Amino acid sequence: MQLHQPDFDALDEQGNIIGQQDEIFETSIKANLESIDYDQIQVLTPDNHPTQFSVIMTLECPLSRG
Numbered sequence: 001m002q003l004h005q006p007d008f009d010a011l012d013e014q015g016n017i018i019g020q021q022d023e024i025f026e027t028s029i030k031a032n033l034e035s036i037d038y039d040q041i042q043v044l045t046p047d048n049h050p051t052q053f054s055v056i057m058t059l060e061c062p063l064s065r066g
Contacts, residue, residue: 029041044050
């Protein structure tokens with residue numbers, strides 16, 4: 001177990017970073033969706049393509065690219 005502790009510590013740190021980014025994203029997207037009635041949200045990335053049922057909304061979110 002001790003041999004792998006540095007790996008577990010690194011995973012824990014990555015989890016903390018992901019959690020912080022999640023909080024930023026959640027706060028940003030909720031503010032943009034306050035006046036919209038929705039049942040489901042699909043987040044598209046540059047690799048995804050919208051379908052004919054997609055509603056496109058641009059959201060500025062200050063996520064770091066580290």
